[in-house]
Amino acid sequence: MFDWNWEFAWEILPRLIVATGNTLIAAGAGYAIALVLGLVLAIAQRTPYRGLTFVVREFVEFIRSTPLLLQIFFVFYVGPQFGLRLSPWASGMIAIGLHYSCYLSEVYRGGLDSVPRGQWEAATALNMTIAQKYRRIIIPQAIVPALAGMGNYLVGIFKDTPMLSVIGVAELIHTANAIGSEHYRFLEPFTLVGLIFLAISLPAAGLIRGFENFIRRKLGLQ
Amino acid sequence: MEDMSGYPHELTGENTPMVSFKNVRKSYGSLVVLDDLDLDVTTGEMVSIIGPSGSGKTTVLRMLMTLEKINGGCIYVDGKPLTHMPKNGGLVPANERHLRERRADIGMCFQHFNLFPHMTALENCMEGPVHVLGISKAEARDRSEELLELVGMINKKDEHPSRLSGGQQQRVAIARALAMRPKVMLFDEVTSALDPEVIGEVTNVIRGLVDEHNLTMLMVTHQMGFARDISDRVCFFYGGKIEEQGSPAELFGNPQRERTQQFLSAVREAV
Ligand SMILES: Nc1ncnc2c1ncn2[C@@H]1O[C@H](COP(=O)(O)OP(=O)(O)OP(=O)(O)O)[C@@H](O)[C@H]1O
Ligand SMILES: [Mg+2]
Numbered sequence: 001m002f003d004w005n006w007e008f009a010w011e012i013l014p015r016l017i018v019a020t021g022n023t024l025i026a027a028g029a030g031y032a033i034a035l036v037l038g039l040v041l042a043i044a045q046r047t048p049y050r051g052l053t054f055v056v057r058e059f060v061e062f063i064r065s066t067p068l069l070l071q072i073f074f075v076f077y078v079g080p081q082f083g084l085r086l087s088p089w090a091s092g093m094i095a096i097g098l099h100y101s102c103y104l105s106e107v108y109r110g111g112l113d114s115v116p117r118g119q120w121e122a123a124t125a126l127n128m129t130i131a132q133k134y135r136r137i138i139i140p141q142a143i144v145p146a147l148a149g150m151g152n153y154l155v156g157i158f159k160d161t162p163m164l165s166v167i168g169v170a171e172l173i174h175t176a177n178a179i180g181s182e183h184y185r186f187l188e189p190f191t192l193v194g195l196i197f198l199a200i201s202l203p204a205a206g207l208i209r210g211f212e213n214f215i216r217r218k219l220g221l222q
Numbered sequence: 223m224e225d226m227s228g229y230p231h232e233l234t235g236e237n238t239p240m241v242s243f244k245n246v247r248k249s250y251g252s253l254v255v256l257d258d259l260d261l262d263v264t265t266g267e268m269v270s271i272i273g274p275s276g277s278g279k280t281t282v283l284r285m286l287m288t289l290e291k292i293n294g295g296c297i298y299v300d301g302k303p304l305t306h307m308p309k310n311g312g313l314v315p316a317n318e319r320h321l322r323e324r325r326a327d328i329g330m331c332f333q334h335f336n337l338f339p340h341m342t343a344l345e346n347c348m349e350g351p352v353h354v355l356g357i358s359k360a361e362a363r364d365r366s367e368e369l370l371e372l373v374g375m376i377n378k379k380d381e382h383p384s385r386l387s388g389g390q391q392q393r394v395a396i397a398r399a400l401a402m403r404p405k406v407m408l409f410d411e412v413t414s415a416l417d418p419e420v421i422g423e424v425t426n427v428i429r430g431l432v433d434e435h436n437l438t439m440l441m442v443t444h445q446m447g448f449a450r451d452i453s454d455r456v457c458f459f460y461g462g463k464i465e466e467q468g469s470p471a472e473l474f475g476n477p478q479r480e481r482t483q484q485f486l487s488a489v490r491e492a493v
Binding site for chain 1: 287288289318322325326328329330332334336337338339340341342349350353354382383384398399402
């Protein structure tokens with residue numbers, strides 16, 4: 001019944017390690033998109049342009065209320081109808097980046113709101129441009145309370161990458177499934193995938209906390 | 223839109239005030255906070271603003287710092303309109319570009335200091351000169367260290383604000399504002415958030431500015447003794463208007479209006 005095959009596990013490990021690399025690349029690229037786009041979405045909601053604020057707000061709500069899987073399918077299968085023909089890789093990273101940018105925009109918004117109004121006023125008194133205010137004064141302070149949330153979504157995005165397997169991105173689950181089908185053995189590949197996820201997610205949480213403390217110290221905030 | 227035809231594009235002449243409020247109105251919804259305010263401040267003058275809570279003292283400074291938009295009238299700084307700009311032969315409300323140009327003449331210190339917590343005292347002072355004025359880091363550092371010396375904070379220049387006392391933070395904030403070389407300095411109750419024993423270290427710095435610089439200053443304060451000591455003129459605000467103004471000797475020694483007398487005696491009793 002329980003017939004774990006060490007030899008087989010050893011044999012498939014290299015393929016799974018390559019797939020781990022793919023997973024990390026997909027998560028990393030998606031996260032990078034989400035970090036930048038999320039900030040744009042957050043700042044757009046703070047502009048005095050009512051129309052823009054409204055559209056962005058609704059867009060964020062819409063993305064947050066629909067499943068990631070649907071968004072992945074949408075970009076990959078519906079995109080071509082609008083002339084947007086992308087590889088599974090590109091579609092996957094865009095979908096996942098877009099999805100998480102909406103969650104991150106909320107985290108940023110909380111961070112931005114936590115910066116006291118007096119900081120904006122002091123920046124105005126120094127005659128800064130709006131870009132200088134954000135870059136030099138507001139964002140460095142808004143980042144600190146946002147770090148915990150940003151870290152959670154980094155782990156979240158990593159754990160969501162298997163969804164990309166539905167459009168054929170060779171990340172971990174996709175690869176494990178392929179190995180299983182080739183050899184009619186699923187125990188080893190899926191067990192190993194679980195262990196790999198665990199081995200990355202667990203230390204990540206600790207590293208993120210350490211990074212948060214490092215930034216706090218670096219900015220002189222306690 | 224308001225008819226601005228009665229307002230000149232430039233104030234000229236020998237005694238052009240450094241700051242001039244002309245019929246300035248400010249309201250929040252139906253609450254009128256400032257009612258047709260006229261106030262001229264000459265170059266180098268130190269004007270104190272006193273008055274009961276809610277009389278519009280802070281609002282005067284905030285409008286001059288362009289933190290607040292005015293609802294009517296016009297403010298001039300150094301002879302040129304601040305809140306408005308010339309366009310098609312008339313004056314129209316200023317855009318951000320015009321504000322940035324004119325705001326360079328004004329600096330402000332706040333009740334709660336508002337230092338940037340992620341920067342050291344020195345970095346706080348260098349921030350504006352380097353990134354806004356675009357002067358070299360070396361020059362900005364020299365200028366900032368000189369000012370930190372002036373306010374007695376040079377030995378704490380590498381500390382972050384969280385490690386400084388209120389009085390120390392306020393002195394750094396004064397240095398930060400001065401580093402921009404403003405022509406007009408605004409102080410809004412800069413000692414109100416301080417413990418009594420450190421108020422002196424901040425008032426002494428301001429006292430020094432009156433002597434050493436040819437700065438124009440507007441100061442909102444609840445410290446009557448201090449206002450009496452250092453002001454050239456004291457304005458008593460009541461209900462969004464200047465109820466009475468004059469030299470400290472006149473206003474404190476021989477107030478003419480009943481409201482001024484009531485306010486001053488109430489303040490004296492409280493002490
Ligand atoms: N953002 C705002 N929205 C609505 N009302 C405001 C706002 N800012 C100020 N006010 C009102 O304007 C009036 C004048 O306020 P201001 O802060 O100028 O008073 P002040 O003379 O500085 O009082 P204090 O001595 O308490 O500081 C007050 O009635 C205040 O409630
Ligand atoms: Mg006030």
